[in-house]
Amino acid sequence: MAKLKPSKGAPYARILGVGGYRPTRVVPNEVILEKIDSSDEWIRSRSGIETRHWANDEETVAAMSIEASGKAIADAGISAEQIGGVIVSTVSNFRQTPAVATEIADKLGTNKAAAFDISAGCAGFGYGLTLAKGMIVEGSAEYVLVIGVERLSDLTDLEDRATAFLFGDGAGAVVVGPSEEPHIGPTVWGSEGDKSETIKQTVPWNEYRVGDLDRLPLDSEGNVKFPAITQEGQAVFRWAVFEMAKVAQQALDAAGITPDDLDVFIPHQANERIIDSMVKTLKLPEHVTVARDVRTTGNTSAASIPLAMERLLATGEAKSGDTALVIGFGAGLVYAATVVTLP
């Protein structure tokens, strides 16, 4: 048996830069009210959402990712050729093959970086970050780009009162690189496939080929509709608030810190009511800055955490070097929580 050389990586990893892209079109609640019986007041009080961004034809998954990544690379102070890995988390890129990550890696000007897509719903950022950290510490890449990107407006049923107001589009990206000290804590993550029914795409794509109208979603006039994401709102709410607060606490424990040591809390921007309840359940102290980007960005699934991170840093509500707890959770159900130092 031949003796193999071990791979040599960095001792630790950290987030070096962050960037975001929000589509130009801002959609207020009034537009949502054209298709559902609801009110601005109801939407704000149940979700905190005032506006969201919807992408136009040019603002594709790749285009938004490239914009966000360019900013993250500049923020990290590296060049695109130094990037050895590109991980894209999305559930709303409609060409499945090839992975959109390869196009993004090429257009950014990386030097043939390893590139692949992952599907981990609203936990996608944490899943990507964990993979990136592993790649850097293991030595297969020096710098890795982690992108969360969604065009959820394409998967939103505007006639569904439970979700029409919730989703938005956008891209968030971070550059992860080597570090002499740990700046990304252990990830607490997992899946609960027994709850897969609580958030899902209405029908799989192959049902459209079968074409059985009884199994396809129809609009009020009987026309076949595009699939959409549906959810059992209260079941998701209960799980998110109470089960995810436990996971968040485990991530703090794993990193060896207490809520008092935290500067910033960046939960997945699903719904401000979930955020409020998690803050209460976790008993976060007053001094912790809480991301509430959902108000103007809506729920952008995998993109929500890096987008919220970018905004907190841009507005000065958080600063470089702050200790932040990030937690994503969603369709799967899947979740991932970790403590990071902000870039």
Place this chain on the structure above:
Amino acid sequence: MAATQEEIVAGLADIVNEIAGIPVEDVQLDKSFTDDLDVDSLSMVEVVVAAEERFDVKIPDEDVKNLKTVGDATDYILKHQG
């Protein structure tokens, strides 16, 4: 030991007070959570989870819809408490 009706109402009053800020004395058997006590459908989930812990009951999502008044919740807990 199982809680009495009086203890359950008092416990629910504490929970509603904590979650919605309603004075405990306003939480009466005939009061509707949503119409009288400012507990909307999402706060109701919080009330239910707090009640589950306090009274050692399981209240599944599909049963939550039927708990319109404090009396409904009290009866449910009386019947199902462990």
